[in-house]
Amino acid sequence: MTALRHPGLWLSLGVPALIGLWPIVTQNAANREVVFTILMSMVLASSLNIFLGYTGYVNFGSIVFFGLGGYVGFYLMSAQGVSLVPAILGGGTASGLLAFVLGRAILRLRGAYFALATIGVNEAARAFINNFVPFGGPIGMSLNFAVYTQYGGATHALWFAYRLLLILTLGVILVSFLVKTSRFGLGLQAIRENEDAAEVMGVVAPDAKTWAYVLSAIFPGMIGVLFFFKNGNVEPGDAFRLHASIETIVMVMLGGAGTVFGPLLGAGLYQRLRGLLLVSPIFKNVQLVVAGILLLLIILFVPAGVVGWLRQRFPRLRRVLE
């Protein structure tokens, strides 16, 4: 595998790995909570990038996979007594299946029509879960505290969840890199640049788009399970927050859509900024306004994002920044 010798891969894996190891080395629970949010954003942004960045389709409903996967995994744990790792796999599978079915239906749409359909999907999922009694309807579900004993108590369970998150983060980065540098990824990028021309050249666009959509759904579904496991409860309002989808788009665009490292950088920068805004007395209630303005400014002035801009400005960096 020549791809594994690419310095761009090691940079993209190395930076999140170092950030992720910091709480483990310091054994500090406060650090762990901060980094948990950052890693989670990296997984969401990196997954969205496979679809938004490589394939060029704007998805305003990416959080639906996080929510649905989280719900399915949570149900498996709370109602069926399944342990965390199989529940994560179940959540990921459920999200992947949902994406496959949805993809077959709405990926015929292009551009703004597809984007609108994805908003509809998020709202439909929320409405469905709100009325779905096995999943607790509008009240949601909560975990019995006793389930934590199989991981050696709540503290250990939280560290266990954190280590799994770190592994999943590195996993999604590896997948993102392999997709980008593969024949499949070349087909996706051809679709992004010009779908009609890509089809004329032989790219089976309906299939390629569906698989990209499925890939971008699996990891969010898995970390949804981790997130709600850590929280101990899940409810529709937490699982299907439309603004979380938009924040993820901001992260991808900020760092650089279509690059491997960009979404990771974007997630880190955005969460740092969000952290600062949330503690500032002026901005704490309007941090989403800042996100919106940021997105507008990026699209107007640096559509390639930080990493994309650096790659254009300094062609030499292309060897390291993938």
Add this chain to the structure above:
Amino acid sequence: MILQTLGVSMRFGGLQALNRVTIDLPEGQILGLIGPNGAGKTTLFNVINGIYPPSEGRVVFLGEDIAGRRPYRLAHMGLARTHQIVQPLTDLSVMENVMVGACYGRERLGLSAARRVADETLQFVGLGARHEQMAGSLNVAQKKRLELARALAARPRLLLLDEVLAGLNQTEIASMVQTVAEIRRRGVTIIMIEHVMHAVMNVSDRIVVLDYGEQIAEGTPSEVSKDPRVIEAYLGDPDLAARLTGSVR
């Protein structure tokens, strides 16, 4: 016959873009497709290529009825084309553009084999030095060559060339005509839509003339340029026809 269109018609609402066009194309030939603007030439390409299913008639490629088959299936069977209005994959490099052709064309190559084929093809069309450049930064003549390279990298059996000479200067036309002749020598059958008369008359084995969707003439370049209907509909000037026939001889 590598390709046959049997009574192919295409209607867009009230507009009859093609009316019962029947073409037989033996393997290894170059067929020139000429006619005034709006005659339906590009529409015929779009029908052969699977962009539009024909309203009536059949298209047979390599012995299979392909009417209504999606463009990517036809690409896998060995059909490649260039576009009249160039369609580069702007933010991908010239190399990557051509690799898409090689990866997803008839041979469906892996990345490293595709890179070799793309490299060869770029040398062949004269873009070898520009393989790292972004496709969007090429000029028009280079983008036309890029389209050609992408189509060739797919190793097609049949190549549809839509005005590859338009917008080129005399020197560029001469070199592109040589390139086209060389492609045919390598065993690729070609249909070319062209407005540059002396070029298409020189390089084609046979010519089909379309006018308002009707197939008004068919034959060797010299037969076609003597046909009174063609002169009236397209060439306009009988002296021009005489000069063109002269150049063929």
